[in-house]
Amino acid sequence: MQNRVGLGFDAHAFAAGRKLILGGVEVTHQRGLEGHSDADVLVHALMDAMLGACGDTDIGTHFPDTDPAYSGISSLVLLEEVAGILRDKGYRVVNADCVVVAQEPRLSPYIDLMRERIAKTMRIDAARVAVKATTTEGMGFTGRGEGIAAIATVLLETD
Numbered sequence: 001m002q003n004r005v006g007l008g009f010d011a012h013a014f015a016a017g018r019k020l021i022l023g024g025v026e027v028t029h030q031r032g033l034e035g036h037s038d039a040d041v042l043v044h045a046l047m048d049a050m051l052g053a054c055g056d057t058d059i060g061t062h063f064p065d066t067d068p069a070y071s072g073i074s075s076l077v078l079l080e081e082v083a084g085i086l087r088d089k090g091y092r093v094v095n096a097d098c099v100v101v102a103q104e105p106r107l108s109p110y111i112d113l114m115r116e117r118i119a120k121t122m123r124i125d126a127a128r129v130a131v132k133a134t135t136t137e138g139m140g141f142t143g144r145g146e147g148i149a150a151i152a153t154v155l156l157e158t159d
Contacts, residue, residue: 004091004156006053010044011141011149022100022107022148023114023131024076024121029105033148036065040075042100042131045150046118047075047082053156054091076121083122086156093122094155097130101142101149107133 018032021040033039047059056062062085063070063078070078086093096118100107111131119126136143 002158003094004053004055004158006049006051006154006156008045008048008050008052008152008154009149010041010048011147012039012041013141013147014145015039020105021075022110023098024074024079024117025110025113027105027107027110037063037070037073037078038075041148042098042114042150042152043075043079043118045152046096046098046154047079049096049152049154050082050086050093050156053154054086054089056085056089076117079118079121090158091156092158093124093128094157095128095130096122096152096154098132098150098152100131100133101136101151102133103135103138103143103145 012033012035014031015034016031020027020029020032021038023042044059114131115126115129119129141147142149
């Protein structure tokens, strides 16, 4: 059996007039995130971790922001495609550990639903997906309320 680890990071600035989508869940907030797709920073970091763990390229290569087919698309649709890439290469997700870095909004009421939606999309048990949220205590762009960042680590296994 072979194990592979991947690390993903993403950050998006807040933008007026957009819904805030994190982990495939609409989060109540006055601003969403700027991006070509739904700008789900959490799922984007997770997909990059998954692709990195299996030795593939990043999500920008697979789903370029220059392609109108991905304009406004749900990142869960893209996650489903990435999960399929892993399966085609013979990999299984052992676990995913994700952290959302945001001064606002408060995310604790949404965490369980995020875990469930991500796990369902990846076809794994929700116990294999951790989603946590933290602030930067007012420091940096997230602390100033300019945007949100996310970090994800994934462990894959193959025979």
